Amino acid sequence: MTLGLAGGTRSRRRIVASPGAWLVWGAVAFFLLSLLGVVGSVLVNSFGTRWFGGWFPEGATTRWYTEAWSDFGITELIFVTVEVSAAVVALSLLIGVPAAYTLARRDFPGKRLVYLSFLLPILMPPITYGIPLATVLYKFGFAGNLSGVILANLVPAVPFVILTMTPFIEQIDPAIERAARMCGAGLRSVFLRILAPLLVPGILAAGILVLVRTVGMFELTFLTAGPDSQTLIVALFYSMSSAGIRAQQSVDAMAVVYMAMMLTLLVLALRFVNPTQLVARVKEEPE
């Protein structure tokens, strides 16, 4: 009844379209157009020949891509990126899921303190803790190679897995575990045969979110990477900041490769999580 009524008033309001509505939709349209311009101009420029005046380049070519492939060594960059993100996802799940389980199920002295210390790396901007972290990693000889990049990227990834998984585990009925315990299952088999199958959706969601964040993580990788442990985004930054050495189109071609990688991941991610989860902490209901 009430729902029908609300629907009625809403459709009436839509027909009238007050100035407020025009303003709001205008602002959204302007934002989306700018976004299209930002992404589109990179895409168009990377396929263009010469673009001095006019709305579009004079002709289309794919030579910037072949050039980027041979000059920048994109294959190797992609390989490093995949290596780093796979390691970060695997390690953060391995460390984070058991911790999330303990936090969800148990009460122990100092729990709030532990929880707070997991929250801090997410609230702090990466540059603030990245510089002391990089200094420490250099001191112990980790920075400048792959292991340093992986360790640095784990710092926000592990707390992220914990914060994503804790509410997910909380909503699993503990009676199931108790029943398994009564039937003689140890902690190991409770984990592997009862919890793991129930947690698969949550683990997939947490894993894919960490993957997207790690591939896109600029600051920490930038601070710890050496010449042969750069990910795609860091290499893109270097080629942009040394402008003038390479043609703008060549840099754009590299940006498009990165963009394609991120959008593929995004499409993949949206199969497992809803869009808001990519931004904020995971909410329990699927929508």
Add this chain to the structure above:
Amino acid sequence: MTGAPVASRPEAAPPPPRQEDPGLRHRLAERGIDRNLLLILPAIVFIVGLFIYPFLYGLGLSFQPKEGGGPFADYERFFTDPYQRNTIWKTLGLAIPAALLNVLASVPIAYRMRGRFRGKRLLTIVLVVPITLGTVLTAEGLLNFLGPAGWFNRTLLEIGLVDEPIRLINNYWGVFFSLIITGFPFAFLLISSYLSGIDPSLERAAATMGAGWWDRFRHITLPLLTPGLATTFCLTFVLAFSVFPSAILVGEPAGETRVISIAAYQAAYEQYDYPMASTIAMVMGAVELIVIAAVLVWRSRFYTGTTGGKG
């Protein structure tokens, strides 16, 4: 093993170790400590080793200046040198307006778009794109789009709004726009999820009592939304405050947009002065925490109970 001789002592007050061991374990278990807690140990070791220790190390390092002169010499150098000190104001001058604009623009838009309509999921997905792409790619796009020969200036020229291209990159505005492009969707999605957590029947009840939309928004929705707004502002502010790649790429990194993260980076990677870099990082963290604490104190003066909805 040694239980028997101990028990045979005349005093016999301490229980034999063989029974003390399970006793201790039992008492610890009653307080919530047992073997299963070991599951959280790797995460704690990890966070202590890679977050807390480096942070304390950096803090310690900031009190050991490279050039000597007492433990606070680097802090003194930072605050007495206007070129360094002003980075704080430059960063705040970018981050606070950008975060405010993102939050304030998101409220009416999210308010109008609450509820279901066709294409909402598509809109959400489109808004996630700039967040996913990140600041480096946004900067590259802005250089093309807002540049003197870019589509934006070209449109303005065609319409006749301006006579010559306006300068929007390599200055304050380029960085500001990059903060809007990535920050606005972030704030919008967060506020939308807070709004969906407010029970719509509250507003309907007010409507049946004759409240117009402004009264409903002002007296029902806004008070319930305020804690969410404060949180969103904090998170958006943190994002904007740590602006680094776009300040270099679309800003003027030597002047107008020399933000504090650039100062920290230059100290560490160009002058190799790690104590100074740690000092700047600590100042950066402190300034940020002060702003967040101020917002949270302000927030604590408002209602923070249930909002009746799913959130």
